[in-house]
Amino acid sequence: MENNYLNFKKINEEETELYIYGDIRKKSWIDEWIGTGKDKTDAYTLKDALTHVDTPRLTVRINSYGGSVSEGLAIYSLLSDFKGKLKTIVDGFACSAASVIFMAGEERIVPENGLLMIHNAWSYAEGDSNVMRKTAEDLEKITQPSVNIYVSKSNLSEEEIKEKMDKEEWITSQEAFEWGFSTSQNKKEEMQALEAEFVYNLVIKNKEMQKEIDNLKMNNTNVLNQADVEQILQSALQNAFDKITEQTIEEAINTRSKKETTGLIIKQQQIKNDSWRSFFNTKNQ
Secondary structure, three states, X not given: OEOOOEEEEXXXXXXXXXXXXXXXXXXXXXHHHHOOOOOEEOHHHHHHHHOOOOOOEEEEEEEEOOEOHHHXXXXXXXXXXXXXXXXXXXXXXXXXHHHHHHOOOOEEEXXXXXXXEEOOOOOOOOOOHHHHHHHHHHHHHHHHHHHHHHHHHOOOOHHHHHHHHHOOEEEOHHHXXXXXXXXXXXXXXXXXXXXXXXXXXXXXXXXXXXXXXXXXXXXXXXXXXXXXXXXXXXXXXHHHHHHHHHHHHHHHHHHOOHHHHHHHHHHHHHHHHOHHHHHHOOOOX
């Protein structure tokens, strides 16, 4: 079976490839009724599709910002039960619930330009203080299965995993390998979309800047206070953001379609203005 974001492809008699792209979400009855939801990967559809895999090897290629915790955990369980050899590969991003799915692989690959992102479960709540307290307690319990999966497959402790999830940690290929999220590395491959390339460059630049700031803190403890350091960091990040934006859009104008270039400009403006810029992780530094 296939749709726009969940595709099975039989490579040969030995291997099948599964592409999990788009959101990890349960399809509603409305989706089923009017034929929408092709941008969603859900556990129910995947369960039925897996019954048709008749090869001893299954490779799961992921490019997703994540989605529902319950669907992610269910897909992780379904893939973990695969009787043959299971390999997972990040084709761009494996964020949130998609990073949990990635951990199902016996062999796990984050290429040089791939990224994982792990964070705590989150939700909305409305009500009095009792409702808010219960929501917080529920979210801690909902997050714990993902913590357990990361701990079981990586070489990090539960405390280290929770610290990174609190920070909404973006994890590079090298970090994924060093921390045990991936089992091997692979060569750099072309990004699937300009948006992914744009965010990847920002995340890498942020990590480079943060290392410089950490060194600055260590070597100038008697010269700079915390406010000075934060101001330097924010200024450096803004300069990097503007430079990467200019370079990526210039490249897009020269090599990509007008539609994709316009979409990138809109996305970079959203990153600049809305809460998604939390991927810079400056709030906990």
